[in-house]
Amino acid sequence: MLESENVRFASERTVTASIAGNRRWIIVTSLFLFMLINFADKAVLGLVAVPLMHDMQLSHSQFGLVGSAFFLLFSLSGIGVGLVADRIDVKWLLAGLAFTWAVGQLPLAWPTSFAVLLGCRILLGAGEGPASPLALHVVYSWFDNRERNLPTTLVQQGGTAGVILASPLLTYITGRWQWHAAFLTLGIAGLLWTVLWLCVGKSGNAHGDASSVSVPQQHGVTGQQTSIGWLTLLTDRTVIGVLLQCFVGYVVISIGMTWVPAYYRLGLGFQANQTGWLFALQVTAQIPVGIALAVLSHRLLKRGTQSRIARGALISVTCVVSGIAYCMLYLSAPPLAKVGLMALASSLAIQVFTFGPLLVAEIAPTSRRGALLAITNSIVTTAGLIAPVSMGKLLGMVGEIRGYEIGFAVTGALLIATGAAGFVLLDPQRSRQRLRAAH
Incomplete structure (x- = not known):
């Protein structure tokens, strides 16, 4: 009798584990779609720029103001929402963010004023500021540290x-039904995702706290250690290393979205239709590069390699190689070779946004993980306010043809410097020891 009961309980545990395993990949798929809509929302303004400016009779300075308005509340909302992320069910926070995106897009589905356009972009930026860190916070609640890559x-x-999907799809929709239809499409997408998430969304209970990689859980920074101050966390060596690398990574993103297509056309001499496809291929290259690095890091961790090497040193090497590729754009080379260098450089640099949150999550107490991810993300995204404007001023001083490549070389030098710093700073095990001592 006792044996049959044990068999029944074991069977029930197996079924429960299987359901949980399926559920967490449903969560990952839903959050993949969440980030897809997030970046399509970011890209739409540039994709409809010409017809929008024509119809609303906007000057270039007014359109530039609209573009910058997106970042007005981006970082502030990231910090604000992050601070309450560990007190409110993240299911409702993410649903609220996606609904905010829809509210920010739908008014532009009809003829509107410049003030409404400006307000909608500010609202959209406020809704998108906390998106990435909160999505990763949910992922980390479903996967232990070794499984997160x-x-x-x-x-x-x-x-x-x-970005890859938005370019052809929204361009086609704009050409077929005018630019208002592109905003309508994204607004509906935001509403549909909100409904989907309310049906399937849920936080998990896999803590994978700070010590789960290389030291026993009972000696780590546990989820109960809420007395660790924010200053202690933000001045930790690993967090500082992540901030440096991700700040330069966001320089790459903001310059890429603003200036790289123009560089292909004006600096390298490609036609407009060729530029669109080349930029799409460049962005596509990020996918296999990201998966390859994630798999390599995962295998290193499974073999018992410390996270300092499997994550910290790996992303630091990646930054250095990316920086070298950016600097090589300054040298004389055929246009297609420079496109290849750009694809390699940007694909490697962008990986800081995978490894950076992983490193932060390793050392953060579970009770403060969501907030710390949001705060660090908000700090690094301030690069979006600085980099495009700086590149524009450089182009004004030097000229378009050479100015682009000087700007990219400066970006490369920053990547090399932050990559080198990462070898010294990114050490989660030492950070955990410091945080335990501080506690």
Whole structure:
């Protein structure tokens, strides 16, 4: 009798584990779509720029103001929402963010004023500021530390897929039904995702706390250690290393979205239709590169390699190689070779947004993980306010043809410097020891 009961209980546990395993990949898929819509929302303004400016009779300075308005509340909302992320069910926070995106897009589905356009972009930026860190916070609640590389990469690649998909799809919709239809499409997509998430969304209970990689759980920074101050966390060596690398990574993103297509056309001499395809291929290259690095890191961790090497040193090497590729753009080379260098450089640099959150999550107490991810993300995204404007001023001083490549070389030098710093700073095990001592 006792034996049959044990068999029954074992069978029930197996079924429960199987259901949980399926559920967490449904969550990952949903968050992939979440990030896809997020980046499509970011890209739409540039894709409809010409007809929008024509119809609304906007000057270039007014359109530039609209573009910058997106970042007005981006970082502030990221910090604000992050601070309450560990007190409110993240299911409702993510649903609220997606609904905010829809509210920010739908008014533009009809003829509107410049003030409404400006307000909608500010609202959209406020809704998108906390998106990435909160999505990763949910992922980390479903996967232990050793298992996080692949799901993190898949969710982050949703942003890449959003850019790749948005370019041809929204361009076609704009040409077929005017630019208002592009905003209507994204507004509906935001509403549909909100409904989907309310049906399937849920946080998990896999803590994978700070010590889960290389030291026993009872000696780590546990989820109960809420007394560790924010200053202690933000001045930790690993967090500082992540901030440096991700700040330069966001320089790459913001310059890429603003200036790289123009560089292909004006600097390298490609035609407009060729530029669109080349940029799409460049972004596509990020997917296999990201998956390959995630798999390599995962295998190193499974073999018992410390995270300092499997994550910290790996992403630091990646930054250095990316920086060298950017610097090589300054040298004389055929246009297609420079496109290849650009694809390699940007694909490697963008991986800081996979490894950076993983490293932060390793050392953060579970009770403060969501907030710390949001705060660090908000700090690094301030690069979006600085980099495009700086590149524009450089082009004004030097000229378009050579100015682009000087700007890319400066970006490369920053990547090399932050990559070198990462070898010294990114050490989660030492960080955990410091945080235990501080506690």
